[in-house]
Amino acid sequence: MAEPDPPLARLLVADDNKVNRLLLTRGLELQGHSVSCAENGRIALDMLRREPFDLLLLDIEMPEMDGFQVLEQLTADPKLRDLPVIVTSSLEGLDNIVRCIELGAEDYLPKPVNAVLLKARIGASLEKKRLRDQQKELVRRFATSEVAQDLEQSGFALGGRHVRGSVMFSDIRGFTALVESQPPEETIELLNAYYALMFDAINDHGGVVNQMIGDGLMAIFGAPLPMTDHGVAAVRAALEMVERVELLNTRRLAVDKPAIRIGVGIATGELVAGYTGTQKRATYTCIGDTVNLAARLEEHTKLAQRTILIDPATCAALGGRIPVDLLGAVALRGKALPVEVYAVAGRPAPCA
Incomplete structure (x- = not known):
């Protein structure tokens, strides 16, 4: 029947x-x-x-x-x-x-x-x-669930609003040389696995990945939805990202593929967050000195030979809950004055 x-x-x-x-x-x-x-x-x-x-x-x-x-x-x-x-x-x-x-x-x-x-x-x-x-x-x-929720609650409008949050930049060290040494199919396979792990770690701590450029990504903690302890959440996400890369490397080494390393920069402060572009094509992003500082800290991980670097505001937000090393004042590209830089995952150090 x-x-x-x-x-x-x-x-x-x-x-x-x-x-x-x-x-x-x-x-x-x-x-x-x-x-x-x-x-x-x-x-x-x-x-x-x-x-x-x-x-x-x-x-x-x-x-x-x-x-x-x-x-x-x-x-x-x-x-x-x-x-x-x-x-x-x-x-x-x-x-x-x-x-x-x-x-x-x-x-x-x-x-x-x-x-x-x-x-x-x-x-x-x-x-x-x-x-x-x-x-x-x-x-x-x-779009991320947070951006989708923001669109449902507030609707779409070009422009930004002032928020306080934390910004993360991350990329794979030596990625260009790695790409040149292997077929394109292996590079795509690596990026898919890498991004799946990184997105999951960031999302688990309330972050929003809003940009991907090659092997690099940018994530926001505290926008579009407000978040308490966004600085702590960003650092914990970074630590989990490092752990997942180590697990990924275990699998890669088992099949005779080279291990990868990442560098992460995190800064906390005022942001202008919102939708930029046109009515036909737009993206959710944030701009401001905090964003630029996070990008410069990520660049500096190569010179400092440390995996996760943070600014004084992020360090203060940690409140001693996560060990850091004070690396001292560093002249970063685009910054008029030297910036106190801290490296995550070292011996405990007081925040300035």
Whole structure:
């Protein structure tokens, strides 16, 4: 025996009139939809927050919470504001229709509802939802979860805001020579394995990787979502990155491939973070002296022959929880004055 086709969509009908609910439900089920009902706006909101629905058919005049109040609640809820809503009401007046549309309703159909028109409106609304869901999935696939969450909560707008955070730069030492010594396929395989390990370590500590250039990456801790102890999180992520590289090297040496080493620079301070680019193509990034300092510290790891270098602000954030070595004041490229530099993973040292 063939199994029945899955429902076209899961719909919620919110109407205080029992006869209206029953008739509307029967018609929608005949179209192939799965239908649930709520006898007022408050129950409808509770159901929407508890279970997934594809579309809401909403009456306006209901006890406890009317349709206008439901629309206001949906608009204020980031998880529900994209839910398609079709208002079905006997309430007359252009002002009421306009208010519903302004509050986010897809459409307004007067009662008694024309079944053919309702079917067309539902089809169009579900198609819009499908396209929005596809767009969200693409954002989740090609952006970090934090950036995706920021887009859902705040929307997209070019520009930046001042935040306090920590920035990390990291790259593979001697990568150019390594690339020249092996086939391109091995380089791609190495980078895929390397980035998988590094991303996981950074994400585990709340960081966001926002740039990849060849073997180098840039990560932000404390934006787009605020974070307490972002400096500590960045250093712990760096230590975990080093541990994972060591594990990767164990596998590489076992098949006669050269070990790799990384250098990491971390700085903490004020940043300007936001979306840069154009309306058609943009990326989430941050700029400022803190970013430049982190990049210079990563460069200096080669000369210092130390794996993780941090600035005084990051060292102060550690509060002695992670051992560091004071390397002294260093003249870094692009900095007018020497900077006190600390190396992570040495004997404990007081922070200046």
